[in-house]
Amino acid sequence: MCLAVPMKLIKIVEPLKGVSELEGTKYDIDLSLTPDAEVGEYLIVHAGYSIEKLDQKEADARLKLFDDMAELYREEDS
Numbered sequence: 001m002c003l004a005v006p007m008k009l010i011k012i013v014e015p016l017k018g019v020s021e022l023e024g025t026k027y028d029i030d031l032s033l034t035p036d037a038e039v040g041e042y043l044i045v046h047a048g049y050s051i052e053k054l055d056q057k058e059a060d061a062r063l064k065l066f067d068d069m070a071e072l073y074r075e076e077d078s
Contacts, residue, residue, distance in 0.1 A: 004046035005066070006059040009039055020045055 007020035007027065016031045020043060027045065031037050034050040042059035044052040054062070 002046065004044045004051060006042050006054055006062045007045045008059075009037055009041050009043055009050070012037075012039060018050070020050070 005022060007022045007029070009018050009029075009031075010021045010026070011019040012031070013019060013028075016035060018029050018031050018037065018039075020027050020029050028048070029043070029045055030049045032049070034043060034053055037043055037050060037053060042054040042056065043050040044054060
């Protein structure tokens with residue numbers, strides 16, 4: 001299964017290439033589908049490609065959903 005995850009764009013290294021961050025881990029990403037993305041914005045990243053921009057409120061809501069799902073999984077696994 002593939003998963004698209006909200007990540008914060010922390011650096012643009014060259015046109016249409018950037019670095020995003022999630023929970024302290026950095027990822028190289030392709031910005032060709034979101035060419036107007038700016039440092040500090042949240043992006044939905046799938047398979048190394050930024051596919052959508054998000055505002056802070058929406059990014060926080062989606063990240064909370066991931067945290068909630070992980071917590072449920074941990075509870076079921078224990």
